[in-house]
Amino acid sequence: MIKDRSKLHILYMQIRDDQVTRIEELQEFARHSQLNESQFTPLNVFDQPDFSPDYATQFDAVFVGGSSDASVLKPDQYPFVEPAKQLLKHCVDHTIPVFASCFGFQLGVEALGGKVIHDAQNMEMGIYPMQLTSSARDDQLFAGTPKRFLAVSGHKERAFKLPPHTQLLAFTERCPYHAFKVMDKPFYGFQFHPEVDHHDLAARITRYQDRYLEQDGSLQTILDNLHPTPESNRLILKFVDRILLQKR
Numbered sequence: 001m002i003k004d005r006s007k008l009h010i011l012y013m014q015i016r017d018d019q020v021t022r023i024e025e026l027q028e029f030a031r032h033s034q035l036n037e038s039q040f041t042p043l044n045v046f047d048q049p050d051f052s053p054d055y056a057t058q059f060d061a062v063f064v065g066g067s068s069d070a071s072v073l074k075p076d077q078y079p080f081v082e083p084a085k086q087l088l089k090h091c092v093d094h095t096i097p098v099f100a101s102c103f104g105f106q107l108g109v110e111a112l113g114g115k116v117i118h119d120a121q122n123m124e125m126g127i128y129p130m131q132l133t134s135s136a137r138d139d140q141l142f143a144g145t146p147k148r149f150l151a152v153s154g155h156k157e158r159a160f161k162l163p164p165h166t167q168l169l170a171f172t173e174r175c176p177y178h179a180f181k182v183m184d185k186p187f188y189g190f191q192f193h194p195e196v197d198h199h200d201l202a203a204r205i206t207r208y209q210d211r212y213l214e215q216d217g218s219l220q221t222i223l224d225n226l227h228p229t230p231e232s233n234r235l236i237l238k239f240v241d242r243i244l245l246q247k248r
Contacts, residue, residue: 001058005035008244012040013084015067015103020207025065028195028233032236045080053083053090061097061186061244062087064104066193068208071157072106072116085111088187097186098218099239105180105189112163112182122174124153125205125212126222127229130178132191136169138179141188141235143190151192151232152201153178154212159185186243194235198226 012029016022022044028051030037038188041059043051046069056062064084075081088111091098100108106116130151136142162168170192178191196204202223205212209219241247 003245005237005240005245006039008039008060008240009038009058010035011056011062012042013062013064013087013104014042014044015046015065015070015080015084016044017046017069021068021204024203025195025201028197028200029063029065029236030197032197032233033240034237035240040213045084049078049080049083050092051083051087053086053215055164056087056091056096057094059096061099062091064088064098064100064107065195066102066104066154068154068211070103071118072103072110073118073157076208081107088112092182092185095185097239097243099192099194100189100237101185101195102191103178104236105191106157106159108187108189109161109163109177109180110167114159114163114166115161116157117160118157120156122158123156123212124172124174125218126153126225127151127198127201127227128153128172128174128192130170130172130232133168135167136179139167139169141181141238142179145231145235149231150227150229151178151194152196152198153192154205155191156212188239188243190235192232194232195234197229202226 070078132147165183166180180189
């Protein structure tokens with residue numbers, strides 16, 4: 001039985017250590033999904049680093065956000081990395097829909113048998129043109145999305161190899177793996193940030209500039225080159241409509 005939109009209940013796995021960005025990111029997912037914030041149950045892994053994989057079972061879907069505070073490559077330093085990976089694997093095994101952005105994308109890659117590497121030389125920070133693959137044309141989520149569209153991207157780590165049984169859906173010149181889907185499962189991962197628009201990016205990068213940017217005018221360059229990212233942001237609503245509510 002397909003639920004009414006107002007009855008959807010989303011587990012929102014959050015990997016943010018500061019209160020401002022926690023609130024901001026939840027608002028972004030709620031805004032672009034056209035769901036109420038009360039429909040999201042946050043699981044902030046900094047506050048609760050140990051949790052069972054089957055915690056996801058009681059929800060209609062799992063959304064996973066980004067992080068400027070952790071690395072999937074350092075599970076010894078961040079004890080929530082392994083439980084988070086196991087929860088995402090549980091979602092695949094039990095066909096629980098997943099929408100995983102940035103850090104969530106990297107968790108999914110590692111959890112399902114792919115590989116993430118540190119690649120600061122090809123860091124992306126700003127708004128970039130995404131290129132869809134031929135597989136995206138017939139994909140339920142990406143159908144109707146232009147072959148090239150703009151999206152917010154910010155990362156120093158990236159996928160080096162996608163997991164088996166996945167389809168590559170999008171890439172950029174700098175980053176060969178920007179979106180994937182698990183075959184025959186409602187699991188989507190995005191290295192870019194569908195939840196972040198150009199206004200959100202301006203606030204976020206200004207707050208985090210010391211973590212990512214050299215003190216050489218890089219911030220101003222990004223701020224001077226902001227553009228709307230409607231096709232990227234629309235993917236969240238499409239996920240709710242097409243994957244969760246099965247609208248055509």
